[in-house]
Amino acid sequence: MLDWEDLKYFLAMAEHGSLSAAARKLNVSQPTLSRRLTALEENIGAELFARTRAGLEMTLLGEQMRHHARHMQDDVHAIERLVTGHDSSLSGSVMISCIEAIGAIWLVEQLGPFIEQYPGITVDVKVDNAVSDLLRREADIALRMFRPVQNDLVARRTVTMNYGYYASRSYLEARGVPDALKDLKEHNFILPHDEILTHTKTDPRKVYSLARSATFRSNSMMALATAVESGFGIGAYSCVMAKDKPDLVRLFDDLVVFSTDIWLVSHAELRRSARIRAMYDFLGDMLMEQSEAFAGRFHAAAAE
Amino acid sequence: MLDWEDLKYFLAMAEHGSLSAAARKLNVSQPTLSRRLTALEENIGAELFARTRAGLEMTLLGEQMRHHARHMQDDVHAIERLVTGHDSSLSGSVMISCIEAIGAIWLVEQLGPFIEQYPGITVDVKVDNAVSDLLRREADIALRMFRPVQNDLVARRTVTMNYGYYASRSYLEARGVPDALKDLKEHNFILPHDEILTHTKTDPRKVYSLARSATFRSNSMMALATAVESGFGIGAYSCVMAKDKPDLVRLFDDLVVFSTDIWLVSHAELRRSARIRAMYDFLGDMLMEQSEAFAGRFHAAAAE
DNA sequence: GCGTTGATATTCATATTTGAATTGCCATAT
DNA sequence: ATATGGCAATTCAAATATGAATATCAACGC
Secondary structure, X not given: OOOHHHHHHXXXXXXXXXXXXXXXXXXXXXXXXXXXXXXXXXXXXXXXXEXXXXXEEEOHHHHHHHHHHHHHHHHHHHHHHXXXXXXXXXXXXXXXXXXXXXXXXXXXXXXXXXXXHOOOEEEEEEEOOOOXXXXXXXXXXXXXXXOOOOOOEEEEEEEEEEEEEEEEHHHHHHHOOOOOHHHHHHOOEEEEOHHHHOOOOOOHHHHHOOOOOEEXXXXXXXXXHHHHHOOOOEEEEEHHHHOOOOOEEEOOOOOEEEEEEEEEEEEOOHHHOHHHHHHHHHHHHHHHHOHHHHHOOHHHHHHO | OOOHHHXXXXXXXXXXXXXXXXXXXXXXXXXXXXXXXXXXXXXXXXXXXXXXXXXXXXXXXXXXXXXHHHHHHHHHHHHHHHHHHHXXXXXXXXXXXXXXXXXXXXXXXHOHHHHHHOOOEEEEEEEOOOOOOOOOOOOOEEEEOOOOOOOOEEEEEEEEEEEEEEEEHHHHHHHOOOOOHHHHHHOOEEEEOHHHHOOOOOOHHHHHOOOOOEEEEEOOHHHHXXXXXXXXXXXXXXXXXXXXXXOEEEOOOOOEEEEEEEEEEEEOOHHHOHHHHHHHHHHHHHHHHOHHHHHOOHHHHHHO
16 A cells, blocks of 8 residues: 655655755655655555666656646645635734735835734745745735636735836936936936736836836846936836835826736635635735825825 | 645545544554544644544544545555556566456366466455446456446456356256246245346346245355255356356256356556456456356257 | 443554765766 | 765664553443
């Protein structure tokens, strides 16, 4: 009779390519995996991996077994979701997956009241440019820029996050304030890589094409923001982030360069968990309360 | 992280209703299961069973988990089939499932040459009135009375097994030999239960209705055969079994009372296994060689 | 009533499994 | 050529899990 735990180990080896890597992932030692693999192979009477200096190389049988083991893992994840969903206590942890642009700063700042209200809950913010798989329990709640396509997920569109052109006061003092878009040709420009604009609603390239060339580029919104703050030039900056930066000046009559919707996503079963539900509702409320700030309309409100 | 082995144990408990029963099935001790269950519940932070004096009673969560665990087990079975299919060595064991009527005697007698030819293979004959599930690896090969309906099975119709009316010489000496079917009214009759005639090709009740009443009834073909051999009366007896019983006399000009087809069945993947393939082919050849004996035509051949 | 059966829990000596440290191997970079 | 780093295998002491024996309890049959 096969040892199911060995199959779990097998899958980790198959997916990480070496005993050492799999051992790190599973929090066991490499010798343990080596022995369990040997035992499994002994048990089934066939080789699953060829051991090479570079790691493990799967045999044909291993390749076929891998699919079934993966399938088993899906069921384990389903069980984990069930278990979490049945947990009615307000303690444990909640993992939130979101992109750097809001996770690293805005989200963390907002969580103060939640942490105070639920001292038993550990909040885990996973800043993650890849998309965490909620079905695989890589996160409990995700903030996404798009409606998720997977089944069994509950998703709610919350705020629209606008980006405007900003520059630092120091830059503008040195180079002058551009009056209209055509003046951009005379200025330094800070540009994001195309890859991080996949989910924007306005096509930013049209606007960006006005810029002569880039002084600074990055695929990190945080790096771009820092560049703007440091006076490297004019760049798109999230309105909600700019709210508390008195040193930044918004240009061109609050022109919206591009915008993205923010989706709040969780798993149907996970939402039965009291603590996840609490966080989901908290984030939903928090986002909706600040929808004006995300839209960048706080300037207007302050001016009136 | 969940221990997959615990899930295997959990499933066994769920399906057997008690720690003790599951422990017997899994070949571990009952205290071990008790502790592993406690550990699993501790791990997920919820109760899966209520322990009662009568055994285990599942909670709602346990009930839901059970489905996923079962699903995992299906994958494990698939892996086992894969492994067996990849085993090209002629050693190991082959389990044959078949009904008592042929398994207990005929099949065992036929296996002599096979055992001699393949000394490395352990032959395991599972006499089984229930239908073993080949997909779940309860057997490698089955002899069935009907075409299996499950997918992924390879099935081959082999011989037709005829049953005739037989009586022992001692009975006939005492009671006389009936000339025609109508004489049956004067004789003792040995009848099978209807339940074991499910898969016959001729409806035997028409023939049996000629009999006055039963002297002996059973749902075991072996018991019925023994009754005929012991001279209790006239009864249906498998022709192939009667072949080596000189004390039995066939009645009514070799009338066929009823007949069943014998299907040789295996799992598609299992047929890739050398040893199972060997047994499959061996049984197929053996059956076809003896098709005349199964049909009950050896008397005629002997007479010519 | 009273013993029997079959269930889970507990105890303790034992067998198994594990991890830290180490070795040895090969490829790559210096 | 010689280090370096990543890999699997080996060794051995320590932690861990296991099973046999036992205790305890409830239901059932006589």
